[in-house]
Amino acid sequence: EAARAQYAARRPRSAALHAGALEVLAGGNTRTVIAYEPFPAAMVRGEDCRLWDLDDHAYLDLCGEYTAGLFGHSEPRIHDALHAVLRRGINFASVGPGEEKLARLICGRFPSIERVRFTNSGTEANLMALTAARAFTGRAKIMAFRGGYHGGVLTFPITGASLATLPLPFVMADYNDNDSAAAVARANAADLAVILVEPMQGSGGCIPARPDFLATLRALADETGAVLIFDEVMTSRHSAGGVQARLGITPDMTTLGKYIAGGMSFGAFGGRADIMALFGGKLPHAGTFNNNVLSMAAGGVAMGEIFTAEVAEALYQRGEALRARLNAVGAAAGVPLSFTGIGSMLTAQFRIPAPDRPYVPTPGEEQLRELFFFDMLEAGIYLARRGMVALSLPVADADLDRFVAAVADFAENRAELL
Numbered sequence: 001e002a003a004r005a006q007y008a009a010r011r012p013r014s015a016a017l018h019a020g021a022l023e024v025l026a027g028g029n030t031r032t033v034i035a036y037e038p039f040p041a042a043m044v045r046g047e048d049c050r051l052w053d054l055d056d057h058a059y060l061d062l063c064g065e066y067t068a069g070l071f072g073h074s075e076p077r078i079h080d081a082l083h084a085v086l087r088r089g090i091n092f093a094s095v096g097p098g099e100e101k102l103a104r105l106i107c108g109r110f111p112s113i114e115r116v117r118f119t120n121s122g123t124e125a126n127l128m129a130l131t132a133a134r135a136f137t138g139r140a141k142i143m144a145f146r147g148g149y150h151g152g153v154l155t156f157p158i159t160g161a162s163l164a165t166l167p168l169p170f171v172m173a174d175y176n177d178n179d180s181a182a183a184v185a186r187a188n189a190a191d192l193a194v195i196l197v198e199p200m201q202g203s204g205g206c207i208p209a210r211p212d213f214l215a216t217l218r219a220l221a222d223e224t225g226a227v228l229i230f231d232e233v234m235t236s237r238h239s240a241g242g243v244q245a246r247l248g249i250t251p252d253m254t255t256l257g258k259y260i261a262g263g264m265s266f267g268a269f270g271g272r273a274d275i276m277a278l279f280g281g282k283l284p285h286a287g288t289f290n291n292n293v294l295s296m297a298a299g300g301v302a303m304g305e306i307f308t309a310e311v312a313e314a315l316y317q318r319g320e321a322l323r324a325r326l327n328a329v330g331a332a333a334g335v336p337l338s339f340t341g342i343g344s345m346l347t348a349q350f351r352i353p354a355p356d357r358p359y360v361p362t363p364g365e366e367q368l369r370e371l372f373f374f375d376m377l378e379a380g381i382y383l384a385r386r387g388m389v390a391l392s393l394p395v396a397d398a399d400l401d402r403f404v405a406a407v408a409d410f411a412e413n414r415a416e417l418l
């Protein structure tokens with residue numbers, strides 16, 4: 001309560017903005033993840049990995065726009081590409097070279113993607129991939145995992161009914177549970193069109209899939225004839241070719257999004273040429289902004305020049321080292337504080353050992369999550385409200401030192417609550 005009150009007292013302009021927004025924006029804003037109590041801090045300026053809010057507080061940005069902000073806020077090569085495009089004019093209801101260039105870069109990197117198509121978001125990419133897989137197999141059912149997130153209309157809680165707000169026949173299995181996956185796949189084998197999985201549950205708390213779990217899903221798809229889709233919207237950053245390349249497990253289709261268009265709106269789905277051939281006439285897929293020139297141009301530079309295989313590997317290793325340091329902080333303080341994830345994506349967990357499956361947080365854990373968020377803001381560090389960090393390329397070693405120190409302070413100052 002005290003942390004919340006202090007947060008509110010220091011941000012009167014954000015509070016006023018929120019009050020005004022509620023008069024016209026349902027829910028106060030249009031993104032569930034940034035709708036938190038008592039009101040969200042409004043960020044109004046960004047530079048590399050720094051942010052400033054409406055009340056003039058400065059932050060180290062470790063939220064990284066939920067992984068879409070990989071390049072930070074002012075990468076000059078992306079800005080140059082965007083300015084060059086703007087000088088030629090915006091969107092011509094036409095094909096263009098930027099679209100082919102970005103498609104070639106993506107097909108060249110992700111082992112499963114022989115052909116690709118673009119959308120405006122990861123959500124749409126998943127909806128289109130599901131559509132393609134159902135048309136290809138002539139089957140209806142989609143196997144998804146509890147705790148999974150594939151977009152606002154494709155949200156699957158750990159317990160209770162599916163929150164997917166779509167009339168699709170989902171069958172649910174437990175994540176990282178080979179027996180559950182096998183039982184659900186076999187019980188629905190005759191009508192199973194899709195196995196849809198995140199190689200790491202991102203929104204679900206940065207819970208990596210065990211490699212043998214993904215290998216089991218690959219085998220189950222082969223056995224049942226279902227199309228295996230890896231949702232790498234968040235995880236594609238973990239190597240030049242995503243988690244699939246890291247592990248050597250190749251799905252039939254892959255969905256992408258987030259950082260790939262250099263921070264512009266983006267989604268993509270792709271896969272085996274025989275499945276994607278459906279789009280040569282049988283399946284419609286329009287979309288006014290699918291190949292918008294800003295996303296295509298920024299994406300070409302982002303993937304072609306900046307986020308090379310070497311840069312991807314270096315970022316992965318930095319994240320691994322950071323997670324080890326943070327886990328050492330919790331261990332040294334003797335408090336239940338751990339950090340899950342892969343590479344440059346991490347989530348704070350208020351339990352030890354670090355969870356290896358999605359779980360429903362206790363009310364106490366929920367409170368600690370909120371407190372952690374407010375304490376980090378107070379220390380000048382902006383994370384996702386749920387405690388997720390997504391490192392961006394401009395983050396420097398000194399920034400990481402600062403974050404580790406802030407986490408150590410949290411472990412010490414809040415020890416009696418942990």
Ligand code: PLP
Pocket residue numbers: 066120121122123124126149150151152198202203231232233234257258266267
């Ligand atoms: N899939 C995963 C794994 C995601 O994490 C997200 C977004 O967080 C999406 C899909 C949806 O992407 P978008 O927000 O671009 O619709």
